[in-house]
Amino acid sequence: MSPDVLEKLVSLCKRRGFIFQSSEIYGGAGSVWDYGPLGVELKKNLKDRWWHAMVRARDDIEGLDAAILMHPRVWEASGHVAGFTDPLVDCKACKARFRADQVAQAQCPRKPSRHPGEFADCQLTEPRLFNLMFKTFMGPVEDSAAVVYLRPETAQGIYVNFLNVQQATRQKVPFGIAQIGKAFRNEITPGNFIFRTREFEQMEMQFFVDPGQPSGGRTDMEWFEYWKEQRLQWHLALGLERDRLQFHQHTERELAHYARAAFDVQFDFGGTLGFQEIEGVHHRGDFDLSQHQQFSGKRLEYLDQPANRRYVPFVIETSVGADRTLLAVLVNGYREEAVEGEEEGRTVLRILPSLAPIKAGVFPLVKKDGMPEFAEKLAADLRPHFPVFHDESGAIGRRYRRQDEVGTPFCLTVDGQTMTDGTVTVRDRDTLTQERVAADRVREYVTRRLSA
Numbered sequence: 001m002s003p004d005v006l007e008k009l010v011s012l013c014k015r016r017g018f019i020f021q022s023s024e025i026y027g028g029a030g031s032v033w034d035y036g037p038l039g040v041e042l043k044k045n046l047k048d049r050w051w052h053a054m055v056r057a058r059d060d061i062e063g064l065d066a067a068i069l070m071h072p073r074v075w076e077a078s079g080h081v082a083g084f085t086d087p088l089v090d091c092k093a094c095k096a097r098f099r100a101d102q103v104a105q106a107q108c109p110r111k112p113s114r115h116p117g118e119f120a121d122c123q124l125t126e127p128r129l130f131n132l133m134f135k136t137f138m139g140p141v142e143d144s145a146a147v148v149y150l151r152p153e154t155a156q157g158i159y160v161n162f163l164n165v166q167q168a169t170r171q172k173v174p175f176g177i178a179q180i181g182k183a184f185r186n187e188i189t190p191g192n193f194i195f196r197t198r199e200f201e202q203m204e205m206q207f208f209v210d211p212g213q214p215s216g217g218r219t220d221m222e223w224f225e226y227w228k229e230q231r232l233q234w235h236l237a238l239g240l241e242r243d244r245l246q247f248h249q250h251t252e253r254e255l256a257h258y259a260r261a262a263f264d265v266q267f268d269f270g271g272t273l274g275f276q277e278i279e280g281v282h283h284r285g286d287f288d289l290s291q292h293q294q295f296s297g298k299r300l301e302y303l304d305q306p307a308n309r310r311y312v313p314f315v316i317e318t319s320v321g322a323d324r325t326l327l328a329v330l331v332n333g334y335r336e337e338a339v340e341g342e343e344e345g346r347t348v349l350r351i352l353p354s355l356a357p358i359k360a361g362v363f364p365l366v367k368k369d370g371m372p373e374f375a376e377k378l379a380a381d382l383r384p385h386f387p388v389f390h391d392e393s394g395a396i397g398r399r400y401r402r403q404d405e406v407g408t409p410f411c412l413t414v415d416g417q418t419m420t421d422g423t424v425t426v427r428d429r430d431t432l433t434q435e436r437v438a439a440d441r442v443r444e445y446v447t448r449r450l451s452a
């Protein structure tokens, strides 16, 4: 994404109520963002889409909503207490802190055109490990026994509930558990708007498979390939362009010691960011369940009754960021376009209609001759079925532009003809074509187009 587009998106998101900087009136909280009225709808639509694809539409995945605060031993077992770290160097001269592996790209706070270490008096320390988990205390006493963490990923809530869910639902391997929830990481170099933040939402699914023999007709590696493909298709169905998506296979160096294979789904954000991870698909072996078994002293084995075998399943994980994917959707859909016959161009968010926060704008052409009342009633009739925005102020062209900018797929205009034959014009955001539809058929028309 060119800095230009990112800046424009930040401004559009603020102006139109998608995303605000957290605690802005106090100067802002570092890399934390609030979703405004339109943003919360867009994000909800995105999460609903994931939930539908991963949970509702399948009989082999169950949903879960585990708590953010967990027993601190969870994070020892998972390896986060010891290993969820970034190496940091401090500069004793300017007191700034940098990620050791990114010093060459970092800016010196004394002169942003220079990198740390380039001034004669820079004093960079040896790298030290910095844990990215936020710590807090459970209960009234602030001592080391009361330390708990804000979860840095949602997955551990799934692992510790593996048997609860399996026994409650009587699912048989292969099956999955999915959840959507907040995660927190004290990132050293957050930034690029909502790309890397300290509080974010993840949509994660852990799929449990037989480690030794095919389950559900596939081996563990075949399940891994299956989920890679499923997740790519999901991103394509979101409307992300094919040539902006690619897989990145983790190299030997990137691969976690327990992982058998890992691929990232990357999206091309353009500009200096280029291709970046939006989702990880990981074959985690039996690492997580075995660790929790060892640390908790509780068996986390699956009993395959017909075969009378007990085993710790392998896990295939799909982990996608809701905020980062939302940014991909915005970058992918943002356009500045010339409009034939008009001097001023338009800014339009070409996002999937089912993701759009507002589905239809409803406008009376002019504020007289019964048009405002007709439009108001039409909006009221449609509102229980999908979000509509009723607007009667300003020139009609301006009202269209305001809806284009927030991605509203349809604009319904009540004009003189409506008052005689009961039809309204339906303007399509992408093609700009207008067709007349009977007002009492508009609900069905829009609903049909939204599900396409």
Ligand code: ATP
Pocket: 153, 185, 187, 194, 195, 196, 197, 198, 199, 200, 202, 277, 278, 279, 280, 319, 320, 321, 322, 323, 324, 325
């Ligand atoms: P990165 O390398 O970008 O830090 P990661 O490999 O640590 O990401 P995972 O732990 O695999 O990320 O998390 C899965 C997904 O969660 C990522 O693909 C991303 O979409 C999202 N995510 C992770 N960290 C952040 C963050 N700080 N801000 C926003 N989204 C994030």
